[in-house]
Amino acid sequence: MSSTMTRRRLLTVPMALGASALVPGSLAAALASESRPLPDLSDWNRVRAQFALDPGYAHFASFFIASHPAPVRDAIEAWRKAMDRDPFQVIEHGMFGSDADNIPMQVTGSIARYLGGNASDIALTRSTTESLAIVYHGLPLKPGDEVLATVHDHYSHHESIRLATARAGATLRKIALFDEAADASTAAIIERLLQAVAPRTRVVGLTWVHSSTGIRLPIREIAAALKAKHPDVWLVVDGVHGIGAADETIATMGADYFCAGCHKWMFAPRGTGLIWANAENWARLHPTIPNFSELESYTAWTEDRAPSTPANAARMTPGGFHAFEHQWAMGAAFDMHQAMGRARVAARIRELNDRLKASLAGNRKVKLHTPMSGDLSAGLVAFEVEGISPADVVRRLLERRIIASTSPYAVTYARLAPSLVNTPEEVDRAAQAVHAIAA
Ligand SMILES: Cc1ncc(COP(=O)(O)O)c(C=O)c1O
Known part of the structure; x- marks a missing residue:
């Protein structure tokens, strides 16, 4: 167990972590030496390529629960293999070994770089x-x-x-x-x-x-x-x-x-x-x-x-x-x-959501519940279509291979959530599908 939690060096994807000689410090060292660099995330198509989503659908409910992108899948798989090979040593060292081996401290270090603070x-x-x-x-x-x-x-x-x-x-x-x-x-x-x-x-x-x-x-x-x-x-x-x-x-x-x-x-x-x-x-x-x-x-x-x-x-x-x-x-x-950049991610999500809202707002049979301004909204667009229940709107979108969701509240709306897994073309297709359903 660690008495203190300190900021640790960034460790990316452990590739083939072995558990052969787990002396103090070796777990982190093995991770560092066998880490694969993050992929190139400089354009949105490369980001989208990290996800193993079914290409037969346009996925507008990704906020419900994540599809793991490749760096996350790789990290999970590397840890799983290491734990299956030697659960006692890997978990004993990772949880209770020296600070140099403490994996939760490395995780909170990565999180703190994103959140700010300690x-x-x-x-x-x-x-x-x-x-x-x-x-x-x-x-x-x-x-x-x-x-x-x-x-x-x-x-x-x-x-x-x-x-x-x-x-x-x-x-x-x-x-x-x-x-x-x-x-x-x-x-x-x-x-x-x-x-x-x-x-x-x-x-x-x-x-x-x-x-x-x-x-x-x-x-x-x-x-x-x-x-x-x-x-x-x-x-x-x-x-x-x-x-x-x-x-x-x-x-x-x-x-x-x-x-x-x-x-x-x-x-x-x-x-x-x-x-x-x-x-x-x-x-x-x-x-x-x-x-x-x-x-x-x-x-x-x-x-x-x-x-x-x-x-x-x-x-x-x-x-x-x-x-x-x-x-x-x-x-x-x-x-x-x-690596993608917090500001860049937020701007992309805003751009896609603005695009969807702008199209839906032009239809008088569609009532938007999400503020038009990106200053008071993020990645979700909640709406109703006149005369059609939210569940039916979502069902009809699914018939067009567009995955939307309804909000799980006493008063429910249909939701489309353009995110990093979507393209502007998919957003336009979703908007056109809503227009067709409303017509
Ligand atoms: C606003 C809000 N809070 C909490 C939750 C529950 O999230 P979790 O599954 O992480 O507990 C949800 C689920 O979508 C949510 O929309």
Whole structure:
């Protein structure tokens, strides 16, 4: 176990990692010497070529769960082979060996280069859902405290709050930040939120990019306004549809707790996620799941006492043995995003989404729920077609070999999500298909 989490050198794809002589330091050295450089990602066709998606379909629901790109598939496969060859040595050294061998520390190093902040501020989880549950159950909520969320959040977010507040004797209140996402403005959202914060509000829960309507909340501005008026209210953000789609230094965005799966826009292995918080905010949390990452927790257990230091990201990282070939391959996805460039990725996603919205907006039988402005949206376009249910719209698109989805909320819309796996021509084909369905 590592006592500290430090930033580690970037390691890309381990090609044929052997486990023959695992003396301290050898795991990382083997990875470094057998790493394959990232492919050329300088144009979007090369990026698309990294995915093994069925070419018989245009894939506009990639945000639902990622198809692993080649660097991620290679990393998973290399780790799987190494673990199948010698599970004890590879996992024992990778989890509990010297800092030089500690693979989760290398993974959080890659993630920190993308998020900003310190590697030691990142807890590795298996999904957005798990991240949210860990944070809300970890907060020191007392009877009478209130968590203020919004009617726009996902099932996983509402349920994490409901379960945690029920246990603590606290309450959950939901407000609408806007009546129509398409007409929302930053100033109006902030005004509604600030008006709703009550004396007993301890936590505000928000969603960065809403999978219901595709609106992207201006979290940076909201957080600044909230903290200026209510510095003692903690801000929890579900960021799963922003990370990997928006150009943002997440560690400075203003969230106290940033929760996200990494298996959507980030293209990290399915079953991976994270929580980011700074040391002061980590210190406030109570763990629910025993960790396998922090020496103090283990030492305290051997001495039959509670840990004597404040909580931190390592202590809040769920322990137990996991599908480590997936978790340890997360770094490949973050390295790939770094190589593509955060700003460049966001600009491409914006360009494709703007193109789709511009076409759909010209059809009076199509109602767009996503704001037209790329400043208040990201990679999702939510819409309705007059007289046709969202499920039927999605079915008719599928008949045309276009994969769309419906939003899983009480009020549901059809969604098309142009992403790095799509071309402008595919976007035009999807728009034409919607026009044909609406006609
Ligand atoms: C806004 C939002 N939050 C959370 C989730 C759940 O994500 P995960 O599968 O990573 O738990 C989803 C799923 O799509 C979502 O849209």
